[in-house]
Amino acid sequence: MRPAPDTFTTSRDADDWLAEKRTEIRRGDWQDPDAGAVDFREYALLWVKERRLSQTTEELYHRLLRLHILPAFEGLDLDQITAPRVRSWRSERLDTTGADTTVAKSYRLLKAILETAVEDELIRRNPCRIRGAGKETAAERPVATVDQVDALADVLGPRWRLMVFLGAYGPLRPEEQAELRRKDVDLDDLTVRVRKAAPELTTGKRAEGPTKSEAGKRLVVLPAFLQKDLRRHLDWYAERGPDGLLFVGEKGKPFRRSTFGRKWRKARATVGLPENFRFYDLRHTGHTLTTRSGATLKDTMVRAGQSTERAALIYQHSDTDRQREVAAGLDQLVRARRTAAESQASGTDVARDT
Secondary structure, eight states: OOOOSSOOSSHHHHHHHHHHHHHHHHHTOOOOTTTTOSBHHHHHHHHHHHTTOOHHHHHHHHHHIIIIIHHHHTTOBGGGOOHHHHHHHHHHHHHHHOOHHHHHHHHHHHHHHHHHHHHTTSSSSOSOOOTTTTOOOOOOOOOOOHHHHHHHHHHHOHHHHHHHHHHHHSOOOHHHHHTOBGGGEETTTTEEEEOOBOOBOTTSOBOOBOOSSGGGSEEEEOOGGGHHHHHHHHHHTSOSSTTOBSOBOTTSSBOOHHHHHHHHHHHHHHHTOOTTOOTTHHHHHHHHHHHHTTOOHHHHHHHHTOOOHHHHHHHTTOOHHHHHHHHHHHHHHHHHHHHHHHHHHHHHHHHHHO
């Protein structure tokens, strides 16, 4: 037995309310008014735990909850989070942070949590109903030239030179390079096998595990001009043994993002690249150069390890032979640019002498 939320003026009004509730029960639409009295914070943290996410995604969700969501909704029950409260929260976050991308991520997370609450029949309707609020509009990423990539590699020095080239001409993600082993490199065929990834968490811990997606497991055919750098790196810097890491720091330990970041920022400033040019943007550079070398969209997606299940069906015909053609085109493009730069430099020296 449950009481009505209010008293009624007439018995007829009470009978109408009772008939309405009985109709909802018969249709399966009736909802326990106390079902939504669940603490949002506890529900959200349990939601993240039950998803069995990768360590990096779990870390991201906890950060978004801690910094952007819980300060506004902690202490509320699920049924107390209303559409007006969500709108006010999003507007306040946009005004306070100015970080549209982060706010969009936070909104998507909140919406996903509350959508599960709807499925659990704890609330009747998701209060996150702002059209387009979860969409990110990231700015176009900067692209480096071949000369700038070479300059970055020179400034960073021999130990990190190959990492720059694999980032641009692989193009491999930083977390993929962090987990590359000696056995993944075939010097004769000039290929690199990406099997796993090891992103670094904010705690400094390496989160060794699978690649970002199934498409991330791939064989990358490298352009021929990298053979000398690859051979030298294997001889000078890679750990010994088939399971030895390809990239380690000066003390022989897996390289740290914080330590490499300082070197990267210094090299970026020396080369004259903008401050918003991240190491990850070498991948965007690689995409652009690969396309210019004649690769199709299929080739670039497979080469970079980017695809959903639907995309995997589209790109599956870009096989190793085609990847060799792409690598050859990239090799030709870079060699031509380097030759032109050397000729220009020689011409300038001759003119200066005369």
